Amino acid sequence: GQQLNQSPQSMFIQEGEDVSMNCTSSSIFNTWLWYKQDPGEGPVLLIALYKAGELTSNGRLTAQFGITRKDSFLNISASIPSDVGIYFCAGQLPWGGATNKLIFGTGTLLAVQP
Amino acid sequence: NAGVTQTPKFRILKIGQSMTLQCTQDMNHNYMYWYRQDPGMGLKLIYYSVGAGITDKGEVPNGYNVSRSTTEDFPLRLELAAPSQTSVYFCASSSSVQPQHFGDGTRLSIL
Numbered sequence: 001g002q003q004l005n006q007s008p009q010s011m012f013i014q015e016g017e018d019v020s021m022n023c024t025s026s027s028i029f030n031t032w033l034w035y036k037q038d039p040g041e042g043p044v045l046l047i048a049l050y051k052a053g054e055l056t057s058n059g060r061l062t063a064q065f066g067i068t069r070k071d072s073f074l075n076i077s078a079s080i081p082s083d084v085g086i087y088f089c090a091g092q093l094p095w096g097g098a099t100n101k102l103i104f105g106t107g108t109l110l111a112v113q114p
Numbered sequence: 115n116a117g118v119t120q121t122p123k124f125r126i127l128k129i130g131q132s133m134t135l136q137c138t139q140d141m142n143h144n145y146m147y148w149y150r151q152d153p154g155m156g157l158k159l160i161y162y163s164v165g166a167g168i169t170d171k172g173e174v175p176n177g178y179n180v181s182r183s184t185t186e187d188f189p190l191r192l193e194l195a196a197p198s199q200t201s202v203y204f205c206a207s208s209s210s211v212q213p214q215h216f217g218d219g220t221r222l223s224i225l
Contacts, residue, residue: 003156006156031213033214035216040218040219041218041219042118042204042216042217042218043157043204045213045214045215048213088157090214100145100214101147101162101172104156104157104158106156107154107156
């Protein structure tokens with residue numbers, strides 16, 4: 001099945017450091033989404049990107065929709081312990097019609113040491 | 115502000131048993147989805163629905179069935195539980211203008 005290439009798989013950083021993760025695909029997407037999953041919970045939407053080249057921020061988080069529509073990155077600035085979790089990218093295929101179906105990346109596990 | 119609600123949160127089944135995982139949403143979303151998440155993996159789409167009475171297969175539908183008799187509810191049925199179906203199951207919903215919102219999951223073990 002189709003899957004996005006998400007990297008890195010895991011990151012172990014010190015509190016206060018900046019973090020960057022990205023997703024790439026061989027397919028073109030018309031929407032990129034970034035979710036965070038805390039242990040024992042469902043994914044929670046962080047940022048949604050709807051246009052190629054779009055750069056969107058949500059507090060300390062910034063995400064960009066790549067110009068080629070085949071990639072996206074997420075940056076977290078000045079990390080804090082509550083940033084710990086698994087971050088997933090998800091792309092919505094343009095030929096998905098009205099279904100809003102998503103393809104998910106394999107996730108980036110972030111650990112932040114106080 | 116319930117959003118997407120899944121029940122039960124945990125369940126242990128014996129091989130061959132059947133069960134239904136419940137999912138309900140109160141956001142009047144047309145689209146609903148069932149995913150499974152295996153350890154260290156992303157989410158794989160099992161089934162989805164674009165509205166009441168309409169369902170379709172996702173990437174990994176084998177061993178599962180769904181129904182969508184109302185806009186709010188989208189139950190997932192396992193008829194003959196197998197060890198390979200041990201996983202965490204997530205339900206999600208969306209609309210034409212809102213991205214997918216997820217429930218907190220059902221952790222299912224089949225022994």
